Amino acid sequence: MISSSDILQGKILIVDDLEANVLLLSRMLASAGYTSVASTMNPLEVCDLHRQHCYDLILLDLQMPGMDGFQVMEGLKASEPDGYLPVLVITAQPAHKLRAFKAGARDFIGKPFEIPEVLARVHNMLEMRLLQKALHNYNDVLEQRVLERTADLQENYLETIFTLTRAAEYRDEDTGAHVLRISYYSRELADILGMEKTFVEQIFFASPMHDVGKIGVPDYVLLKPGRLAPDEWEIMKGHAAMGAKILGNSKSPYLKMGAEIALNHHERWDGGGYPAGKRGETIPLAARIMNICDIYDALRSKRPYKPAYDHAKTMDIIRYGDGRTMPDHFDPAILAAFVQNHQTFCDIFEAKTA
Numbered sequence: 001m002i003s004s005s006d007i008l009q010g011k012i013l014i015v016d017d018l019e020a021n022v023l024l025l026s027r028m029l030a031s032a033g034y035t036s037v038a039s040t041m042n043p044l045e046v047c048d049l050h051r052q053h054c055y056d057l058i059l060l061d062l063q064m065p066g067m068d069g070f071q072v073m074e075g076l077k078a079s080e081p082d083g084y085l086p087v088l089v090i091t092a093q094p095a096h097k098l099r100a101f102k103a104g105a106r107d108f109i110g111k112p113f114e115i116p117e118v119l120a121r122v123h124n125m126l127e128m129r130l131l132q133k134a135l136h137n138y139n140d141v142l143e144q145r146v147l148e149r150t151a152d153l154q155e156n157y158l159e160t161i162f163t164l165t166r167a168a169e170y171r172d173e174d175t176g177a178h179v180l181r182i183s184y185y186s187r188e189l190a191d192i193l194g195m196e197k198t199f200v201e202q203i204f205f206a207s208p209m210h211d212v213g214k215i216g217v218p219d220y221v222l223l224k225p226g227r228l229a230p231d232e233w234e235i236m237k238g239h240a241a242m243g244a245k246i247l248g249n250s251k252s253p254y255l256k257m258g259a260e261i262a263l264n265h266h267e268r269w270d271g272g273g274y275p276a277g278k279r280g281e282t283i284p285l286a287a288r289i290m291n292i293c294d295i296y297d298a299l300r301s302k303r304p305y306k307p308a309y310d311h312a313k314t315m316d317i318i319r320y321g322d323g324r325t326m327p328d329h330f331d332p333a334i335l336a337a338f339v340q341n342h343q344t345f346c347d348i349f350e351a352k353t354a
Contacts, residue, residue: 002130008032010056010126014039015046015072016090017064024113025059032119043067047075056129057122059109061090062100073103084216084246086129088121098231107218121219128215132246135212178297179208181352185293185345186286192337192344193289198253206257207290210265213243227305237274240266260284265291268329288331292318292338293345295325300349311346315339 012034014025022039029037040049043064050058058076062069069089076085085104091097092111100108106128107121187204195203214222217239221232228236243262247255264278264287271279299314309317317325319339327335338345 016061209258213239216242
């Protein structure tokens with residue numbers, strides 16, 4: 001896992017055309033113990049600096065002469081093939097926040113600065129960025145060894161996936177046991193459906209990564225206790241595409257399926273899901289299997305907007321619907337297999353609940 005020392009050594013770049021702001025932020029971060037803080041007042045330098053130093057976090061002012069923060073973010077995208085911009089924007093204009101998120105920023109700091117807020121947001125973003133890098137670094141090593149397919153390698157790999165994906169889950173879940181249960185549900189359902197051994201193995205390892213894109217969702221959206229506003233819901237829905245980007249471009253069959261599931265696990269059989277409104281068999285099979293498993297576990301678990309339901313009530317909702325969840329959201333064949341074997345999933349929930 002990422003230690004406090006790792007976070008304090010994270011590489012930070014401050015970009016602001018006002019020297020007073022640069023000095024204030026630099027001193028603030030230095031006082032908090034951050035040891036690798038650079039700065040520039042010239043936005044035209046940012047892309048080259050990032051290519052040279054691969055910053056873990058860029059504090060970016062939006063309003064600058066010559067090249068504003070939105071233009072800087074467009075340039076940075078060329079340096080980030082996975083689409084994740086490690087950018088924390090600085091703005092005094094509330095109207096700019098949504099535009100900044102759509103441009104790729106991960107969070108924002110308002111002006112005038114409040115020290116506790118700045119330090120909290122910097123710490124959180126650095127932790128998430130370093131976790132993401134750890135996942136990719138581990139994958140690079142794993143791809144060299146995956147052909148061995150030894151039991152020890154698979155066990156270590158699964159443990160790493162659970163540890164890293166649990167970091168995303170812990171931001172909005174009461175427990176990280178959710179990702180463990182998803183593995184067992186998905187493997188069991190794939191086996192019931194008669195899928196070949198390779199598919200069953202891959203979905204076991206890939207399904208826990210379904211919500212890794214939540215790493216890129218700002219806390220004020222992810223942790224909001226009430227109903228999300230329309231613009232906040234659009235930001236939340238972006239976790240599906242973000243997860244696919246984080247896991248994509250890999251040779252590992254586990255990560256390929258993980259990316260496929262991350263992108264499609266909120267699609268519905270009737271076409272009413274997101275992000276693409278896919279319907280029927282245009283939704284990948286792994287995502288269709290994982291979707292009903294995810295819904296089952298979400299209904300069994302406590303959420304900010306609902307209590308935990310028992311198995312009987314959960315199965316009534318899956319069979320007959322409650323308005324929010326409806327049976328025509330699921331592949332009919334997968335739904336039938338799930339319902340016919342429902343006690344198996346109840347047993348997994350009871351056995352794997354921490």
